[in-house]
Amino acid sequence: MLKRFDMLYGIDLGTSNTVIYQQGKGIVLREPSVVAIRQDTGEIVAVGTEAQAMIGRTPGNLDIIYPLMDGVIANFDVTSAMLQHFVKKVQGRAPWFRSSQVYISVPCGITNVQKRAVEETVIHKGAKKAVAVEEPLAAALGAGLPVDEPIGSLVLDIGGGTSQVAVLSLGGIVVSHTVRRAGMSIDKDIIDYVKRTYNMAIGERTAEEIKIRIGSVLDPDGEKKGMDIRGRDLIDGLPRSLHLTSSEISSLMDDFLMTILEAIRVTLEKCPPELAGDVMDRGILLCGGGALLHGLDERIQKETGVPVHIADQPMDCTALGAGRMLDYQNGRLGKSSRVALREIAAGKAVEETVRSEA
Numbered sequence: 001m002l003k004r005f006d007m008l009y010g011i012d013l014g015t016s017n018t019v020i021y022q023q024g025k026g027i028v029l030r031e032p033s034v035v036a037i038r039q040d041t042g043e044i045v046a047v048g049t050e051a052q053a054m055i056g057r058t059p060g061n062l063d064i065i066y067p068l069m070d071g072v073i074a075n076f077d078v079t080s081a082m083l084q085h086f087v088k089k090v091q092g093r094a095p096w097f098r099s100s101q102v103y104i105s106v107p108c109g110i111t112n113v114q115k116r117a118v119e120e121t122v123i124h125k126g127a128k129k130a131v132a133v134e135e136p137l138a139a140a141l142g143a144g145l146p147v148d149e150p151i152g153s154l155v156l157d158i159g160g161g162t163s164q165v166a167v168l169s170l171g172g173i174v175v176s177h178t179v180r181r182a183g184m185s186i187d188k189d190i191i192d193y194v195k196r197t198y199n200m201a202i203g204e205r206t207a208e209e210i211k212i213r214i215g216s217v218l219d220p221d222g223e224k225k226g227m228d229i230r231g232r233d234l235i236d237g238l239p240r241s242l243h244l245t246s247s248e249i250s251s252l253m254d255d256f257l258m259t260i261l262e263a264i265r266v267t268l269e270k271c272p273p274e275l276a277g278d279v280m281d282r283g284i285l286l287c288g289g290g291a292l293l294h295g296l297d298e299r300i301q302k303e304t305g306v307p308v309h310i311a312d313q314p315m316d317c318t319a320l321g322a323g324r325m326l327d328y329q330n331g332r333l334g335k336s337s338r339v340a341l342r343e344i345a346a347g348k349a350v351e352e353t354v355r356s357e358a
C-alpha cells in the first residue's frame, strides 16, 4: 500500500532512452540510456544526454556503454549506476528511492529470473517495493486503452532495441511476439549502406539523424527528401561529405517494414479469433520512438487493412502507464480518469467506448 509520504515512480528503462514518471508531477526525466566510462579505473565520467554527446568523439581511454541490450539489462553494475544518477537528478538532495514504490517496465517474454533481477536492481538502491511490468501492458495503459475489459487491443511498440507486438485483453497479455529489429538496427543498416555504396564511414548519431530526417516507408518516388552528410573516406582516410536522398535508403526502410508486418501477422495468427476480430475493428496502437518513422502508420494500415493510431506521447506512454499501474491494480483508475486516459488515444473505437460508458 502507498503511504502518505511514499513516492511512486514509473520507469521505462529502454535500450535507447530512460523515461521516469513521478506521481503528482508527470514525466520528470527523459534521457538516453548511455554511460561514458574511463577504461582504466572504471569510473563513470558522464551519463545520459551528456554521455550521448560524446558518442563518436571519445578519446582512447573512454568507453561509451549502452548498459541495456535488446531491452534487457546487459550490464547490471552500469545500469544500476545510471539509474542512481537519473533518480538523483529527479529527487535532488533526497536519498534516492527511499520511501518509494517503483514500477519498472520490462520487455514481454523475458524470464522470471530476468524480471527478478531488474526488480532487485531497484530494491538494492533502497526502494521499498519494485514491480516489473510488461512493456506492452504499461504502454497500453499509458496510452489510455481499455486494457481491463474483455476486448482485444493490439499494441505495437517499436523501440531502439526491440519491436514488440502484443494483444491484450482483461488486463493481461494474451499473445505477443518480439523481434530484435527496431530503431537501432535501422541506424546500423544505414551505416552499412553508406559504407558499401560510398566507401564512407559515418557515426551512429549521423545514421540516426538520416533516419529521422529523410527515412520514410512511403513511396520513394513520392516526396523526395535529401540531406548532406559528413563522414570519413575509407580509402584515403580524409573527411568527406555527400548528398543522400530518401529514395536511396527506401529499400532499407522497406526491409524493416516487412519485418514489422511479419511480426504483426505472426501475432494475429496466434491470437484467438474473437480477439483478432476486435483488433480489426479497433485498430493497432503504435508507440515507441519507431512509431515516429515517417509514413509507418499509413503503410501498416495500407498493408494490413487494420486502422493504425499513433499514441499521443509515443515515447512517454510506457513510463506513464508503469506509473499508473498501482492505481490500475487497486481499481482506482476511476471512470473519469479512464475516460480522460482514453481520450488521449485517437480513433473511433476509443470514442465509442467512452460513449458507451457515459
Ligand SMILES: Nc1ncnc2c1ncn2[C@@H]1O[C@H](COP(=O)(O)OP(=O)(O)OP(=O)(O)O)[C@@H](O)[C@H]1O
Residues within 6 Å of the ligand: 012, 013, 014, 015, 016, 017, 018, 070, 071, 072, 158, 159, 160, 161, 162, 163, 182, 183, 184, 208, 211, 212, 287, 288, 289, 290, 291, 292, 293, 294, 314, 315
Ligand atoms: N522521429 C523519429 N523517426 C524515426 N525514429 C525515431 C524518431 N524519434 C526517435 N526515433 C527512434 O526511436 C528509438 C528510440 O525509441 P524508444 O525511446 O521508444 O526506445 P527504447 O524504449 O529505449 O527501446 P526498447 O523499447 O527497445 O528497449 C531510437 O532508435 C530513435 O532513433
Ligand SMILES: [Mg+2]
Residues within 6 Å of the ligand: 012, 014, 015, 135, 157, 159, 160, 288, 318
Ligand atoms: Mg521501449
